[in-house]
Amino acid sequence: MYKKLLILLGRLLAFILALIFCLPVLLLPQATAVPAWVWVPLAAVDLGLLFAFFAIQPAGKATLVALIGVFVVGAASVIASQSFAMTPPILGTDGKPLSGSIATLETVTLNGSQQWISIRGKDTSKPVLLFLAGGPGGSQLAAARFALGGLEDYFVVVNWEQPGSGKSFDAVDRATLTPERYIEDAHALVAILKERFRQEKVYVLGESWGSALGIWLVQRYPEDFHAFIGTGQMVAFLENDLMCYEFALDWARQRGDSAKVEALTKQGPPPYYGSGMAWKEAAFLGDTFAYMNQNPAIRDNGFNTWRDLAAPEYGLYDKVSWFRGVLQTLDVVYPQLWEVDFRQQATKLEVPIYFLIGRHDINAPTVFVEDYYAVLDAPHKQIVWFEHSGHTPWVSESDRFVETMVNTVLP
Known part of the structure; x- marks a missing residue:
């Protein structure tokens, strides 16, 4: 029972690793700048290993081999993506890198x-x-x-x-x-x-x-x-963030968001120190961006993160x-x-x-x-x-x- 559970958990972990490390190379080859001769073999091996996970019977040794394989392919994918990172060339009207650029x-x-x-x-x-x-x-x-x-x-x-x-x-x-x-x-x-x-x-x-x-x-x-x-x-x-904190608190009260009011009141206003202070800042600074995002006077308040x-x-x-x-x-x-x-x-x-x-x-x-x-x-x-x-x-x-x-x- 426990052995089967461990095998299933191992396969799930391998699947997640494959998605994180390998499939982006397959799905976004141009974006990752990894040439086809690198990402095609990596993606093929990765997909083959994933297929093996679900095709083979639960067997500790086979699963271990496949799991190690995913780690190896994942590491190779990371190294390849780092090695081939680049900024796109500036092109002329002929579609070639612009002379002098x-x-x-x-x-x-x-x-x-x-x-x-x-x-x-x-x-x-x-x-x-x-x-x-x-x-x-x-x-x-x-x-x-x-x-x-x-x-x-x-x-x-x-x-x-x-x-x-x-x-x-x-x-x-x-x-x-x-x-x-x-x-x-x-x-x-x-x-x-x-x-x-x-x-x-x-x-x-x-x-x-x-x-x-x-x-x-x-x-x-x-x-x-x-x-x-x-x-x-x-x-x-400090004055900047105190004003932002009070703004977020007042806005939460206006919206009737009692959970937000309680959370901000509990953490208190800045200054903050130590580990986790970034999350405390995000708790109210995120609301300032949310407020600006819904302001019709602003054409485009954010970034395309993805x-x-x-x-x-x-x-x-x-x-x-x-x-x-x-x-x-x-x-x-x-x-x-x-x-x-x-x-x-x-x-x-x-x-x-x-x-x-x-x-x-x-x-x-x-x-x-x-x-x-x-x-x-x-x-x-x-x-x-x-x-x-x-x-x-x-x-x-x-x-x-x-x-x-x-x-x-x-x-």
């Missing part, structure tokens, strides 16, 4: 650790634009390529997988991550880009958490930057790390941000500053950007409002976002 997915050494970047542009002589994703722990390699591909006509766009996120999830010991580490790694990356593309300065575009990192960068190293562009701009983390995960930039292990970064890295880094308030700590910046802000942003309430703008001293400062956007105008109004970058930010 660049489209690479590569590692760079930043302060002793190997971290990933993508570099995309139609002309390598164009200005360099460094994109800083949200998070901490967020990966937006594919999301930025889909939404902001138009920038590749005017910039060499560099998307940095920050340590603890996506492809750079294991770049450093996550327990040691600090804002200082991000600042200095970004600075090291900028130095590499300046030398590689023979430019004295670069542009930096930061979204959400990346907007805070961008402020620190230009504050400390203004000589490296033409300008800073912030969107979904973070200004004062499309992004299917993108060829991510191998199968990267896809898992995409989720792990959002949870595990945020647990480590976010508690270090509660004392950040740029209205006191970064009132004078020596580069032009542009805030590209969604008028209906609830996640990063616009009142804080307006307060910061009022006290900010910079060579040039400007707020550009996106009337049909929430937290992510670069997604909601991507065409206008690109146009603003080109016609307002570029000289």
Whole structure:
């Protein structure tokens, strides 16, 4: 009895592993960038093993062999998907890679650790634009390529997988991550880009958490930057999240959602610390996005997560790390941000500053950007409002976002 149960459980485990590790290679070969000569044999062996599980009589040895086979094929699938990860080439009108363009997915050494970047542009002589994703722990390699591909006509766009996120999830010991580490790694990356593309300065575009990192960068190293562009701009983390918490609580009361009211009241308002704080943040920040999602004034408030995960930039292990970064890295880094308030700590910046802000942003309430703008001293400062956007105008109004970058930010 127990032996049969164990055999059935073994087959179920193998089936689940096959679905996770192997079948995506069969179902999304173009998206995973694994060539046919690799994924066809892997998928064939995988499907054969699955058939064997259900065709053979319960026999411990046969089941064990099949189970080991699935593990081996699964491991080969992960290795293959990681090895063949890439960013798609930029094509000309003839369908061939555009002459003079660049489209690479590569590692760079930043302060002793190997971290990933993508570099995309139609002309390598164009200005360099460094994109800083949200998070901490967020990966937006594919999301930025889909939404902001138009920038590749005017910039060499560099998307940095920050340590603890996506492809750079294991770049450093996550327990040691600090804002200082991000600042200095970004600075090291900028130095590499300046030398590689023979430019004295670069542009930096930061979204959400990346907007805070961008402020620190230009504050400390203004000589490296033409300008800073912030969107979904973070200004004062604790006040920001307290407002979001109260918003979610009030909205739950208005909806008569007593379970939500009870849950939020029980966990209490931020600040939070320690393991699991990411889930506490999600408990109310998720509601700010849900509220924006139903706002008819916002054209498109979210991302296509499954499309992004299917993108060829991510191998199968990267896809898992995409989720792990959002949870595990945020647990480590976010508690270090509660004392950040740029209205006191970064009132004078020596580069032009542009805030590209969604008028209906609830996640990063616009009142804080307006307060910061009022006290900010910079060579040039400007707020550009996106009337049909929430937290992510670069997604909601991507065409206008690109146009603003080109016609307002570029000289």
